[in-house]
Amino acid sequence: MTEIREWSRSDTARFFRVPTRGDDKYSRGVVALRTGSSAYPGAAVLGVEAAWRAGAGFVRHIGAQRVADAVLSRRPETVTGPHAGRSRPDAWVIGSGIDPQDRSFEETAALRQLLAGDVPVVVDAGALDLAPGASAPVVLTPHAGEFRRLQERLGLAAADDAPREQALAHVATEIGGVVLLKGATTLVADARGGLIAVSESTGWLATAGTGDVLAGVLGAVIAADPTRPLLEAAATAAWVHGRAARVASGAIDGAAGHPIVALDVASALPLVIGDLIA
Structure with a gap:
């Protein structure tokens, strides 16, 4: 092991x-996000908010008009449109708030094109099924249920008694990229055998939408310096995300804390990052 x-x-x-x-x-x-859908526009809002709050200099969102309207109502500095335009993103975030069963042929083709490129791609939720065979540098961000489905898609046995670390390493090797398995302790593995645990978190983080925030943070971290190892970028995003949840919930220095929502986590990101560079 x-x-x-x-x-x-x-x-x-x-x-x-x-x-x-x-x-x-x-x-x-520069972070570009192809996230959200007419059914789940909030996922796009959360990812865009997180990318800005985590320090991105330029954020572009590609999606349906209803999703763009939701994004702009929260973050009017975001550039929206049907494609990336002339700007070259340093990182892509895809899949958050997208249901694979409702994806159009055109949307699936567009996501596959990004996964066949050379820009790093954060692959979340509704794009995880497209990750096998990707040639772009990828970071997958499944939760436990999505991870089991990914194992099945890859033809890997999902033994209930197998250590999470071992199962994660197998999937990262098969994918040929980085896999971040969300949980109380987040685990990150890459295809070269690297394995990192991130314990900076709180139980209050277990609420809807926080995974969309994590994807946006990860996009910003990668975009700030795409030459850094993606394994370490993913661990960094997970640590900042978990710390922001602790700050937002008041779960600091042994305090029990209090309930939070996903936007609270995004709003706490600047405080966490400011403390890191102080």
Whole structure:
């Protein structure tokens, strides 16, 4: 079994910096999201909000007009439209708020094209079924149920008594990328045998929409420096996401904390990142 590395605050802090006077919106990272649907426009709102709050310099959203309207009502600085335009994203986020059974042929083709490119792609929820065979650098972000379905799609036995770490390593190897398995302790594995555990979290994070926030954070972290290892970028996003949930819920220094919603987590991101670079 590969040794598991516990991801720390100091590990996370290395991924963030104070912008210099020479920076512009493009040098701080361009994130493009193809997320949300007419049924679930909120997923797009949450991912876009998180990408901005996690420090992206430019955020573009591609989706239906109803989804774009929802995004712009919350974050009017976002650029929306049917395609990425002339800007070249540093990272893509796809799948959040999309039901695979309701995807159109055109949407599926567009997602497959992104997965066949060379820009890193965060693959969430409704695009996980398209990840096998992807040639783009990918980070998959399944929860436990999605992970089991992914195992089935890959033809891997999902033994109930198998350690999560072992099952995750097998899936990452088959995918040829990074897989982030969400949970009370989040595990991240890559195809080269790397394995990281992220324990910075709180039970209050177990609420609808927080996975969409995590996908947006991960997009921003990757876009800020796409040359960094995706395994470590994924662990960094998970740590910041978990810490933001603790800050938002008040679950700090032994306090029990209180209920939160997903936007609370996104809103706490600047405080967490500011503390990391102080």
